[in-house]
Amino acid sequence: MNRLFCAAMVLLTILATDAHGQVTFDRLLNSSKEPQNWLSYSGDYAGHRFSALDQINASNAHSMVAKWVYQTAATGKFETTPLVVDGVLYGTGQDNRAFALDARTGRPIWLYQRQLPGDIRPCCGRVNRGLAILGDKVFLGTLDAHVIALDAKTGSVIWDVAAVDYQQGYSFTLAPLVVKNLVIVGVSGGEYGVRGFIDAYDADTGQRKWRFYTVPGPGEPGHETWEGDSWKVGGAPAWMTGVYDPVNNELFWPTGNPAPSNRGKGRAGDNLYSNSLLALDADSGKLKWYFQFTKHDEHDWDATQVPVMIDLGDKHLIAQANRNGFFYALDRATGKLLSANPYGKITWSDSKDAEGRPVPNQQSSPTAEGRQVCPGALGTTNWMSPTFNSQTGLFYVNAREECDIFSTAPQPYEQGHAYYGSAYFPADGSEPYWGALRAIDPASGQVKWEFRHLSPSWSGALSSAGGLVFTGDAEGNFIALDAASGKALWHFQTGAAVYASPMAFAVDGKEYVAIAAGSSLYAFGLP
Amino acid sequence: MGAARVWTLAPTLAAAAALLLLLGMTTALAGEDRNPLASDPKAAKAGEFQFRINCAFCHGLGARGGGRGPDLTRAHKRYAHSDAQMFRTINDGIAGTAMPANGTNGQGVGMTETEIWQLISYIRSVEVKTSSQPTGNAVHGKQLFYGDANCSGCHMVEGKGGRLGPELTAVGASRTVESIVDSVRNPSRRLAWGLTEATKEFPQEYETVTVVTAEGKEIKGVALNEDRFSVQMMDTSEHIHLFEKDKLRSFEKSRVSLMPSYDTSLLSDKDLQDIVAYLLSVGAK
Numbered sequence: 001m002n003r004l005f006c007a008a009m010v011l012l013t014i015l016a017t018d019a020h021g022q023v024t025f026d027r028l029l030n031s032s033k034e035p036q037n038w039l040s041y042s043g044d045y046a047g048h049r050f051s052a053l054d055q056i057n058a059s060n061a062h063s064m065v066a067k068w069v070y071q072t073a074a075t076g077k078f079e080t081t082p083l084v085v086d087g088v089l090y091g092t093g094q095d096n097r098a099f100a101l102d103a104r105t106g107r108p109i110w111l112y113q114r115q116l117p118g119d120i121r122p123c124c125g126r127v128n129r130g131l132a133i134l135g136d137k138v139f140l141g142t143l144d145a146h147v148i149a150l151d152a153k154t155g156s157v158i159w160d161v162a163a164v165d166y167q168q169g170y171s172f173t174l175a176p177l178v179v180k181n182l183v184i185v186g187v188s189g190g191e192y193g194v195r196g197f198i199d200a201y202d203a204d205t206g207q208r209k210w211r212f213y214t215v216p217g218p219g220e221p222g223h224e225t226w227e228g229d230s231w232k233v234g235g236a237p238a239w240m241t242g243v244y245d246p247v248n249n250e251l252f253w254p255t256g257n258p259a260p261s262n263r264g265k266g267r268a269g270d271n272l273y274s275n276s277l278l279a280l281d282a283d284s285g286k287l288k289w290y291f292q293f294t295k296h297d298e299h300d301w302d303a304t305q306v307p308v309m310i311d312l313g314d315k316h317l318i319a320q321a322n323r324n325g326f327f328y329a330l331d332r333a334t335g336k337l338l339s340a341n342p343y344g345k346i347t348w349s350d351s352k353d354a355e356g357r358p359v360p361n362q363q364s365s366p367t368a369e370g371r372q373v374c375p376g377a378l379g380t381t382n383w384m385s386p387t388f389n390s391q392t393g394l395f396y397v398n399a400r401e402e403c404d405i406f407s408t409a410p411q412p413y414e415q416g417h418a419y420y421g422s423a424y425f426p427a428d429g430s431e432p433y434w435g436a437l438r439a440i441d442p443a444s445g446q447v448k449w450e451f452r453h454l455s456p457s458w459s460g461a462l463s464s465a466g467g468l469v470f471t472g473d474a475e476g477n478f479i480a481l482d483a484a485s486g487k488a489l490w491h492f493q494t495g496a497a498v499y500a501s502p503m504a505f506a507v508d509g510k511e512y513v514a515i516a517a518g519s520s521l522y523a524f525g526l527p
Numbered sequence: 528m529g530a531a532r533v534w535t536l537a538p539t540l541a542a543a544a545a546l547l548l549l550l551g552m553t554t555a556l557a558g559e560d561r562n563p564l565a566s567d568p569k570a571a572k573a574g575e576f577q578f579r580i581n582c583a584f585c586h587g588l589g590a591r592g593g594g595r596g597p598d599l600t601r602a603h604k605r606y607a608h609s610d611a612q613m614f615r616t617i618n619d620g621i622a623g624t625a626m627p628a629n630g631t632n633g634q635g636v637g638m639t640e641t642e643i644w645q646l647i648s649y650i651r652s653v654e655v656k657t658s659s660q661p662t663g664n665a666v667h668g669k670q671l672f673y674g675d676a677n678c679s680g681c682h683m684v685e686g687k688g689g690r691l692g693p694e695l696t697a698v699g700a701s702r703t704v705e706s707i708v709d710s711v712r713n714p715s716r717r718l719a720w721g722l723t724e725a726t727k728e729f730p731q732e733y734e735t736v737t738v739v740t741a742e743g744k745e746i747k748g749v750a751l752n753e754d755r756f757s758v759q760m761m762d763t764s765e766h767i768h769l770f771e772k773d774k775l776r777s778f779e780k781s782r783v784s785l786m787p788s789y790d791t792s793l794l795s796d797k798d799l800q801d802i803v804a805y806l807l808s809v810g811a812k
Contacts, residue, residue: 423579475754
């Protein structure tokens with residue numbers, strides 16, 4: 001063989017491997033180079049949930065049709081965002097199902113379901129939001145607080161580690177994030193008085209490499225923000241997938257409510273690092289900076305919404321549409337607050353502190369009889385993903401317009417038991433709640449347009465280079481909007497309220513957009 | 528039509544059994560006939576926490592009924608005569624209604640067996656033993672319902688009556704006298720719930736809808752269901768119309784009920800009492 005032929009063979013081999021090869025960290029870093037694939041929960045490390053595919057676009061979206069439907073045949077909320085790698089789709093279902101499908105047809109390649117103990121007590125449904133992938137493994141966090149590696153080709157369990165005792169109220173519902181050779185997960189359980197943490201596991205072995213406790217222990221900075229022993233049951237779970245900045249090797253991970261969620265008495269102080277955004281060194285889990293959105297929260301306003309890295313000229317922001325109703329823009333290098341503007345109805349704050357952070361007013365703290373506060377406990381938004389489209393420069397998020405009556409009462413802590421410190425419920429006789437997909441200018445925090453929903457939606461949003469924003473509603477519609485104007489271009493009735501965030505992929509040169517609803521995963525495309 | 532939500536259903540044993548299997552519960556769970564914590568004075572207080580976490584969202588603080596769930600301080604309960612029945616209702620939910628099985632409402636986190644018994648202790652502790660039973664004449668109330676008051680023009684009871692407003696056979700069992708009276712006097716104050724879909728947080732309400740079709744025909748009625756793009760409605764002649772909104776010349780929705788406000792000039796307090804007595808007598812069957 002001549003050398004040229006040899007070189008050509010090597011190149012061919014590399015290309016072939018590249019097309020159907022393993023997912024490397026390098027591929028994850030450069031996910032924008034392969035828009036046919038969806039390699040991580042948010043589609044990229046920046047949290048944009050943006051697809052560079054433009055085959056489906058504003059001029060032809062009206063003709064979209066369902067291409068296939070996969071059914072888990074399970075009940076409960078179906079919250080997955082699938083991954084797609086080289087024609088294979090990997091998703092999760094209710095009760096810790098996982099599956100690999102032929103992404104062209106929806107036909108299963110393998111199915112997995114974890115046998116869960118009977119006494120798990122996830123707060124808000126037996127849900128899971130997706131997998132992470134690296135090499136020949138996909139990674140699953142389970143409702144009994146295990147982290148599992150499955151063989152990507154067969155669904156066989158490669159390793160299985162118990163992160164923590166689930167009987168204390170811990171669980172995992174998030175899609176893990178892979179960075180380098182680490183599988184990073186944050187724990188759920190803010191309703192049980194857990195002590196939240198973020199863990200990193202060796203992708204090959206399952207060995208834990210680091211843990212960051214979101215509630216500092218004795219002697220650690222921030223410990224003084226907890227009264228007495230309240231830190232031990234302080235919550236601050238980290239139940240949504242964070243993002244990663246390779247420039248500084250930093251994870252940005254959001255955290256949830258202090259426990260008990262509706263009662264501040266007994267945990268006087270700011271309650272760090274609840275309701276915060278944490279910047280952590282990805283290799284060590286060491287804290288670089290934090291920003292706390294809601295100090296000493298009494299309204300269950302987890303700050304677990306996916307943070308989004310946005311570059312505006314020489315400004316490097318990390319933005320979050322927070323559950324408390326404000327859109328925050330922070331300096332990504334320092335965590336310094338740049339702006340905070342409401343993007344929905346809020347009644348809890350009418351002033352800001354020296355840093356520019358909204359501070360609660362006197363009328364917002366829950367009482368025994370109950371007090372009406374907007375937004376409600378479920379927040380102006382929640383875990384459903386926002387999306388950022390650098391082409392329109394707009395940040396899109398589903399906002400929920402609802403208010404609740406927040407009450408509070410003393411509640412003893414019991415391990416593994418619900419620990420709310422009372423409850424919230426809708427205002428009696430109030431007007432019906434509604435929602436809207438809002439397009440926000442991240443520079444100004446101003447809402448540029450909105451697409452109104454009949455009732456508050458639990459659907460995330462996807463934007464695409466086709467000039468589209470996809471989202472769903474509580475009435476079961478999956479909708480394509482014009483990204484510039486918010487005009488509805490297409491909709492499909494899925495038959496069940498959407499509790500998931502959409503994604504897009506391509507196989508054989510054909511673009512698909514996928515969304516979970518009910519017990520079905522739908523893939524749509526052009527006719 | 529302004530009357531509060533009607534709780535219609537026929538829970539089947541098969542469904543309940545399947546649910547129990549599904550939840551991995553043993554039959555022993557609901558095997559207790561009486562609350563084992565009935566004599567524990569602390570149980571009711573512990574149950575109040577459970578109530579606030581798991582139930583107050585629909586049944587209101589203090590269990591007096593919210594916009595969504597019936598008043599549980601009534602001694603007479605449709606699905607919970609005995610403690611064992613109440614346990615099953617709490618644990619399994621009530622099929623076909625908005626009452627979810629324990630731990631599945633997306634709000635609370637699910638209760639242990641002990642916590643459910645604590646909750647039952649609490650509910651028993653707040654029951655009003657002498658609930659304000661109407662002194663009305665049910666026989667006369669029935670005559671009014673189907674006669675001069677013309678309730679049956681829009682409301683059905685036991686298979687007889689109109690369809691435009693909520694079916695009222697069970698309303699006497701699930702709502703307080705005060706709320707029924709309020710619904711008659713002020714039907715728009717709190718619109719009745721209509722269709723409840725399994726995966727949807729909020730039920731359809733009996734909103735008034737007025738459309739003008741592409742041909743220019745105006746149709747008025749109530750929304751049976753609606754989404755962003757379509758509406759399913761019943762007009763005042765009980766015809767069902769199904770529209771795509773973008774094909775209509777106009778679409779208007781109102782939270783002023785189609786039901787007239789029955790003030791005392793239309794319906795005296797005495798006659799209203801008789802009608803309520805009739806509804807309670809049907810609900811008690």
